[in-house]
Amino acid sequence: MNKNSSNMMALAPNTSNKRETVCIFGTGDFGRALGYKMLQAGYPVVYGSRSRQTSSLIPKDAEVLSHTEAAQKAAIIIIAIQRQHYNFLTPLAEVLHGKVLVDISNNLKLNQYPESNAEYLAQLVPGAKVVKAFNTVSAWALQSGTLDASRQVFVCGDDMEAKQMVMDIVRAVGLTPLDQGSLLAAQEIENYPLQLFPMWKFPILLSLGLVTFFFFYCLTRDVIYTYIYEKKNFSFFIAISIPNRICPILALTLLSLVYLPGVLAAIIQLYRGTKYRRFPDWLDKWMLCRKQLGLVALAFAFLHAVYTLIIPIRSFVRWRISSQTISQALNNKTEPLDITNAWISDSYLALGILGFFLFVLLGITSLPSVSNSVNWREFRFVQSKLGYLTLILCTAHTLVYGGKWFLSPSSYRWYLPSAYMLSLIVPCIVLVVKFVLIFPCLDKPLTRIRQGWERNPQYSE
Ligand code: NAP
Numbered sequence: 001m002n003k004n005s006s007n008m009m010a011l012a013p014n015t016s017n018k019r020e021t022v023c024i025f026g027t028g029d030f031g032r033a034l035g036y037k038m039l040q041a042g043y044p045v046v047y048g049s050r051s052r053q054t055s056s057l058i059p060k061d062a063e064v065l066s067h068t069e070a071a072q073k074a075a076i077i078i079i080a081i082q083r084q085h086y087n088f089l090t091p092l093a094e095v096l097h098g099k100v101l102v103d104i105s106n107n108l109k110l111n112q113y114p115e116s117n118a119e120y121l122a123q124l125v126p127g128a129k130v131v132k133a134f135n136t137v138s139a140w141a142l143q144s145g146t147l148d149a150s151r152q153v154f155v156c157g158d159d160m161e162a163k164q165m166v167m168d169i170v171r172a173v174g175l176t177p178l179d180q181g182s183l184l185a186a187q188e189i190e191n192y193p194l195q196l197f198p199m200w201k202f203p204i205l206l207s208l209g210l211v212t213f214f215f216f217y218c219l220t221r222d223v224i225y226t227y228i229y230e231k232k233n234f235s236f237f238i239a240i241s242i243p244n245r246i247c248p249i250l251a252l253t254l255l256s257l258v259y260l261p262g263v264l265a266a267i268i269q270l271y272r273g274t275k276y277r278r279f280p281d282w283l284d285k286w287m288l289c290r291k292q293l294g295l296v297a298l299a300f301a302f303l304h305a306v307y308t309l310i311i312p313i314r315s316f317v318r319w320r321i322s323s324q325t326i327s328q329a330l331n332n333k334t335e336p337l338d339i340t341n342a343w344i345s346d347s348y349l350a351l352g353i354l355g356f357f358l359f360v361l362l363g364i365t366s367l368p369s370v371s372n373s374v375n376w377r378e379f380r381f382v383q384s385k386l387g388y389l390t391l392i393l394c395t396a397h398t399l400v401y402g403g404k405w406f407l408s409p410s411s412y413r414w415y416l417p418s419a420y421m422l423s424l425i426v427p428c429i430v431l432v433v434k435f436v437l438i439f440p441c442l443d444k445p446l447t448r449i450r451q452g453w454e455r456n457p458q459y460s461e
Contacts, residue, residue, distance in 0.1 A: 019043040022169065023074035025067060027058055030104065031080030033139040034173075035059045041172040046070045048077070071095045076165060078102040078134075083117040089124050097127035100162040103186070104134040110194050116186035118156075131157035131166045132186040136193050137175065153177050154192065156185040202285070203292045206257075207250060207300075214249055218242045218419050225413045240314060244307035247300045249423035252394050254297035255359070256427035259391060261286045263433045270446055273455025291366050294387075298363040301394075305356055340404075348400040355393035358386055388434065395427040 021044040024031045035045045036059050045062040048070030058064060063073075067088070071077055072095060079086070083105045089096065103118040113120065118132040133155045153170045155177045157163040167177035180189060197204075219242065226232045234241075261283055268283075269275050278284070311317055328334050364370055365382045374382070398420055405411050411418050437443060445453075 019172070020076070021046055021074045023048055023070045023077040024080050025049075025070070025077060026080035027055075027064065028080060029139040030134075030142075031078070032057055032059065033142040034078060034080065034104075034134065035062050037142055037173040038169065041169075041174075043169070043172070046073050067092055068095050071099065074099075076100045076102060076169070078104060079121065080104060083107070083113075083120065086117075086121060086124055089121070093125050093127060096125045099128050100159075100165055101125060101128045101130050102134065102166055103130055103132050105190075106135050106193050107190060108194075110191050111187065116183070116190050118183055118186035118190075122183060129157065129159040129162035130183060131155060131159070131162050132183065132189055133166050133170060133177070135190060142173075151176050154180045154185075154189045156180040156183055156189060158183050199289045199292045202289050203254070203296045206293075207254065207296050210250055210253060211246055214246045214419055214422075215242060217416070217422075218245050221413045221416050221419070236316070240307060240310070244304060244311075245419055247304035247307060248398065249419055251297045251301035251304060251359075252398055252423050253426055254293050254300065255391055255394060256430045258290045258294045258297065259387065259430050259434070260426065261290065263430055263437060266437055266446055267433070269449050270442060273445075273449065275449050275452070276454065294366065295363060298359055301356055301359050308352075344400060344404070348397060351393050351397035351400060355390055355397050358390040358393065362387055362390060388431075391427055392431065395424065395431060398424055398427075 019042045022038055023046050024035055024038075025048040027047050027049045031047065035047065038045050039059050039061050045059065047058065047062055047064045048067035049064050050067075052064050052066065054064045063070075065073070071092065077096065077099055079089075079101055101121060103121045105117040107113070107117065115123075116132070118130050122128070122130040133153055136152070136154060151174075153175045155163055155167055155170065156179070157166070163179065167179070170177040219238070222237050222242065222245075223234050226234050264283060265279060265287070268279060279287075362382065365374070365379065371379055401420060402411075402418070407417075407421070437446065449455075
């Protein structure tokens with residue numbers, strides 16, 4: 001075996017159009033899927049396997065050799081093998097010397113081992129240049145071509161040239177490499193595929209808790225109370241009326257929770273007189289999931305719009321309208337149009353429509369494809385100014401909904417106010433505090449603090 005000649009091949013620049021042979025260790029699911037893609041991209045592929053027998057599953061244009069023979073044929077070797085089998089590489093250390101070893105492995109648990117799989121590989125084969133890549137792409141996505149969701153490939157490694165060679169392969173198979181720096185980043189990259197919606201956990205759990213609370217709240221007030229005191233069976237409210245109360249409540253509450261951490265942060269900064277002290281952890285985490293909170297709020301607002309549109313075709317509503325018409329006909333007397341009520345009803349609907357329109361606009365601008373096309377000032381304008389306008393419109397929509405019965409003692413049942421009144425608590429707090437914060441006596445020091453000014457500088461000269 002001529003170690004040097006194969007190592008020379010390792011980092012020699014490719015001047016011709018012909019792609020260099022790539023070796024894949026392991027003929028399992030991922031090895032085969034990547035092999036297909038690389039053959040399509042024009043790379044000659046050679047597999048290093050425990051068995052030289054080829055099967056119909058292995059791409060037919062690829063060669064299957066022993067690990068040693070395959071490694072000698074290529075400068076880059078993709079290790080498509082589980083970490084627990086890496087020991088077999090130790091005796092191959094000599095032939096792997098100077099080669100680029102691509103670690104694509106994942107683990108079953110977060111931080112399963114003290115060191116990342118890529119660092120472990122680098123320890124086992126110290127003469128090789130280890131690069132971490134491809135672990136966030138699934139074999140199925142590679143084979144089926146449905147790569148839209150996972151087009152990004154995080155790449156890290158200590159050798160710049162080796163990393164560049166791997167990134168060229170990534171691009172050639174139609175993916176987008178993202179350089180994550182040195183091999184120290186490997187542990188984090190290995191943890192990505194194991195995370196389960198980390199930013200969505202809090203918004204979803206909070207929504208579930210609020211939905212449960214408001215469901216039983218509305219059930220008690222609108223179904224159980226009316227059954228006991230008015231002997232009316234409104235149990236069918238569970239299907240549409242109660243969800244259509246819960247959805248706007250959740251939409252408004254969650255939207256206000258998007259803006260609450262911002263006003264809390266402002267109060268903390270004003271109180272401390274500096275922006276250079278960390279916020280408490282809970283506030284940091286809350287701020288990080290504001291986009292997700294807003295998107296869940298938008299989903300509830302959307303459901304509310306759909307539930308509202310079907311109100312006229314509900315049997316209960318049609319029955320109520322027809323019985324009112326019949327009773328007016330029987331009494332030979334029509335009710336005069338109540339102009340105040342008409343104003344309240346139309347204003348309530350107009351505020352709702354405008355609020356919903358801006359809500360959708362906020363949702364659209366949070367999409368990466370849209371937010372990437374606006375600059376930072378435009379993004380802040382939409383998310384902050386238009387966001388607050390949405391909150392004002394939606395809060396006003398809820399306030400006007402109560403109309404003349406808002407805060408009226410007759411609307412209390414078992415001392416419980418209507419659920420929509422509860423939904424106004426957080427938005428009103430946020431809007432009042434925000435309003436106070438824009439007074440120049442607070443806004444000016446806050447702006448200075450955010451520009452770096454400190455009331456009691458820690459490091460004075
Ligand atoms: P797999 O189907 O289990 O295949 C692994 C291959 O490793 C086997 O086909 C075998 O190939 C070889 N192998 C098994 N035991 C070995 C041993 N004791 N010594 C040497 N070689 C051995 O696994 P896979 O799904 O292809 O995954 C391979 C690697 O890719 C894993 O590290 C995984 O974490 C990573 N990955 C997989 C996916 C995916 O969607 N599957 C996605 C991202 C990353 P031979 O029989 O040819 O020797």
